[in-house]
Amino acid sequence: xxxxxxxxxxxxxxxxxxxxxxxxxxxxxxxxxxxxxxxxxxxxxxxxxxxxxxxxxxxxxxxxxxxxxxxxxxxxxxxxxxxxxxxxxxxxxxxxxxxxxxxxxxxxxxxxxxxxxxxx
Amino acid sequence: xxxxxxxxxxxxxxxxxxxxxxxxxxxxxxxxxxxxxxxxxxxxxxxxxxxxxxxxxxxxxxxxxxxxxxxxxxxxxxxxxxxxxxxxxxxxxxxxxxxxxxxxxxxxxxxxxxxxxxxxxxxxxxxxxxxxxxxxxxxxxxxxxxxxxxxxxxxxxxxxxxxxxxxxxxxxxxxxxxxxxxxxxxxxxxxxxxxxxxxxxxxxxxxxxxxxxxxxxxxxxxxxxxxxxxxxxxxxxxxxxxxxxxxxxxxxxxxxxxxxxxxxxxxxxxxxxxxxxxxxxxxxxxxxxxxxxxxxxxxxxxxxxxxxxxxxxxxxxxxxxxxxxxxxxxxxxxxxxxxxxxxxxxxxxxxxxxxxxxxxxxxxxxxxxxxxxxxxxxxxxxxxxxxxxxxxxxxxxxxxxxxxxxxxxxxxxxxxxxxxxxxxxxxxxxxxxxxxxxxxxxxxxxxxxxxxxxxxxxxxxxx
Numbered sequence: 412x413x414x415x416x417x418x419x420x421x422x423x424x425x426x427x428x429x430x431x432x433x434x435x436x437x438x439x440x441x442x443x444x445x446x447x448x449x450x451x452x453x454x455x456x457x458x459x460x461x462x463x464x465x466x467x468x469x470x471x472x473x474x475x476x477x478x479x480x481x482x483x484x485x486x487x488x489x490x491x492x493x494x495x496x497x498x499x500x501x502x503x504x505x506x507x508x509x510x511x512x513x514x515x516x517x518x519x520x521x522x523x524x525x526x527x528x529x530x531x
Numbered sequence: 532x533x534x535x536x537x538x539x540x541x542x543x544x545x546x547x548x549x550x551x552x553x554x555x556x557x558x559x560x561x562x563x564x565x566x567x568x569x570x571x572x573x574x575x576x577x578x579x580x581x582x583x584x585x586x587x588x589x590x591x592x593x594x595x596x597x598x599x600x601x602x603x604x605x606x607x608x609x610x611x612x613x614x615x616x617x618x619x620x621x622x623x624x625x626x627x628x629x630x631x632x633x634x635x636x637x638x639x640x641x642x643x644x645x646x647x648x649x650x651x652x653x654x655x656x657x658x659x660x661x662x663x664x665x666x667x668x669x670x671x672x673x674x675x676x677x678x679x680x681x682x683x684x685x686x687x688x689x690x691x692x693x694x695x696x697x698x699x700x701x702x703x704x705x706x707x708x709x710x711x712x713x714x715x716x717x718x719x720x721x722x723x724x725x726x727x728x729x730x731x732x733x734x735x736x737x738x739x740x741x742x743x744x745x746x747x748x749x750x751x752x753x754x755x756x757x758x759x760x761x762x763x764x765x766x767x768x769x770x771x772x773x774x775x776x777x778x779x780x781x782x783x784x785x786x787x788x789x790x791x792x793x794x795x796x797x798x799x800x801x802x803x804x805x806x807x808x809x810x811x812x813x814x815x816x817x818x819x820x821x822x823x824x825x826x827x828x829x830x831x832x833x834x835x836x837x838x839x840x841x842x843x844x845x846x847x848x849x850x851x852x853x854x855x856x857x858x859x860x861x862x863x864x865x866x867x868x869x870x871x872x873x874x875x876x877x878x879x880x881x882x883x884x885x886x887x888x889x890x891x892x893x894x895x896x897x898x899x900x901x902x903x904x905x906x907x908x909x910x911x912x913x914x915x916x917x918x919x920x921x922x923x924x925x926x927x928x929x930x931x932x933x934x935x936x937x938x939x940x941x942x943x944x945x946x947x948x949x950x951x952x953x954x955x956x957x958x959x960x961x962x963x964x965x966x967x968x969x970x971x972x973x974x975x976x977x978x979x980x981x982x983x984x985x986x987x988x989x990x991x992x993x994x
Binding site for chain 1 (some may be wrong): 835
C-alpha cells in the first residue's frame with residue numbers, strides 16, 4: 412500500500428498517515444493481520460521524525476485498527492471489533508460533509524450514490 | 532623521466548576515464564525519468580522546444596568533451612612541476628564542472644518552459660510504499676566485519692612499528708587508508724537507508740525494485756571495502772620496505788583507482804539494467820513534482836526531509852540533502868576541498884619559482900623560502916661535510932620538486948633528515964646539529980660554497 416504525504420497540507424503528517432492506513436484497511440489494500448513497517452523503518456523511508464510515525468501508530472492502536480507487540484512490531488487487527496457506532500468526532504465530520512452536500516444541492520439519493528464506491 | 536612527467540601519466544590514467552564517464556552519464560540525462568533534473572511528463576518530452584534544449588545541451592557537451600580530451604595532451608611535456616600540476620588540477624575541475632554547467636543551464640530552460648506553458652504542477656507529495664519500508668536493510672555489520680578487522684590490523688602494526696623521530700607520519704598514512712574501509716562501511720549504511728523511489732502502485736514491484744537496488748549498492752560498497760583492505764596492507768608493506776615505497780605507492784594507487792573505477796562502471800551498468808527492467812512498470816507516481824527542492828536539478832535542499840542521502844536525478848548515484856545538517860556539512864567540506872585546489876596551485880607555483888636563500892648572518896646560517904625558515908647557529912654545528920651526490924630520499928613532509936627539496940626526508944637505513952636545497956645543483960652541505968642532520972644548499976653552487984667558507988672560517992676561529 413502506498414502512502415502519499417503532502418508536506419504543505421493543513422492536515423498534520425501523523426494524521427495523514429493515520430487516515431491513509433484507515434483508508435487502506437477499509438478498501439482492502441491492507442489485509443487483516445498484515446505486517447506494518449516498524450516505526451523507525453517507516454520514519455526512515457519517509458524521511459520524517461520517528462515521533463510522528465509513533466504518534467500515528469499510537470492513534471491507530473488506540474482506535475483499535477492495529478495492535479503492536481514487541482517481537483513482531485505493528486500489525487493490522489485480524490478482527491476489527493467495533494460497535495456499529497461512529498466515534499463522536501467522525502460523526503461531526505460526517506455531519507459537516509452532509510451539510511455541505513445539502514447546501515450544494517445534492518439530494519439524499521445522490522449522496523448515497525456518492526457513498527457507494529467507498530463502501531465497496 | 533621528470534617528476535612532472537610521472538605525475539602527468541598518473542593523472543592521465545586515473546582521470547581520463549572520468550571525462551568519458553561524465554560524457555556518457557550526461558549524454559542521456561534528457562532521457563531519464565527526469566528531464567535535466569526537472570520533472571516532465573513522458574508525453575511532453577517530444578515537444579519541439581524540449582527537443583531543442585536537449586539538442587543544444589548535447590552539442591555543448593560533445594564539443595566541451597572533445598576540447599577537454601585534447602587539452603591535457605601537452606601537459607606531460609611542461610617542464611615545471613607546479614605549472615603542470617596546476618593545469619591538471621584545473622582540468623579535473625573543468626571536466627567535473629563544465630558538463631554540470633551545461634546541465635544546470637538546460638535545467639533552468641526546462642523549468643522556464645514548464646512555467647511558460649503551464650506544465651508545472653507542484654504537488655509536494657511524497658510517496659512511500661509500506662512494503663518497501665518493511666524491506667530490511669541489506670547492510671549488516673557482520674558482512675563488513677572481516678574487511679574492517681583486516682583493515683584495523685595494519686593500522687595497529689603501523690602505530691607500533693613507526694614510532695618516534697618523525698616516523699609517525701608513515702603510521703598516519705597507513706591509518707588514513709585503513710580508515711577508508713570504515714568510510715565505505717558508513718557509506719554503505721547511508722546508501723542502504725536512502726529512500727527508494729516508489730515506481731508504481733504495486734507494492735511487490737516496489738519492494739523488488741528496492742531490494743534489487745539495495746543489493747547492488749551493498750555489493751559495491753563491500754567490494755570497495757575489500758579492495759581498500761588489500762591496498763591498506765600493500766601500503767603497510769611499502770612503508771616497511773621503503774626502498775621501493777614510492778614506486779609501490781604510485782603503481783598501487785593506479786591499480787587501486789582502476790579497480791574502484793571498474794566497480795563504479797559495474798554498478799552504473801547494474802542500476803541501469805534494473806531501471807531498464809522496471810521501466811515498463813513505472814507510473815505517474817514516480818514524478819512527484821518537487822522541482823523547487825532541486826537547485827539546478829543537481830543539488831537537493833529540503834528541510835522537511837530528514838534523509839541525509841537521496842537518489843540523484845542525474846546518473847545512477849546519490850546526492851546529499853542540503854536541508855539536513857550533515858548534508859550541509861558535507862557540502863561545505865567538499866566546497867572547501869574544491870576551493871583549496873586553486874589556492875594549492877598558486878602555492879606550488881610560488882614554491883617552485885621562489886629561489887631558495889641560504890645566507891650567513893651574525894654567525895647563523897639562515898635558510899629561507901616562503902614559509903620555511905631554518906636558523907642554524909654556527910656554534911651549534913657538531914659536524915659538517917660537503918656532498919656532491921645526494922642519497923636516495925623519501926619525502927615525509929614538505930615540498931619535493933625537480934628543483935626543490937624542502938622539509939623532512941627519510942634516507943633509508945640512515946634516518947630522518949631536514950632538507951633545504953635545489954637538487955639540480957652539484958654542491959651541498961651535510962650538517963649535524965644536536966643529532967639532527969641537515970642537508971642544505973644555496974640557490975647555486977657559488978652560494979653554497981660561500982656558506983661552506985663561512986662555516987670553515989668560524990670553525991678555525993673557534994679552535
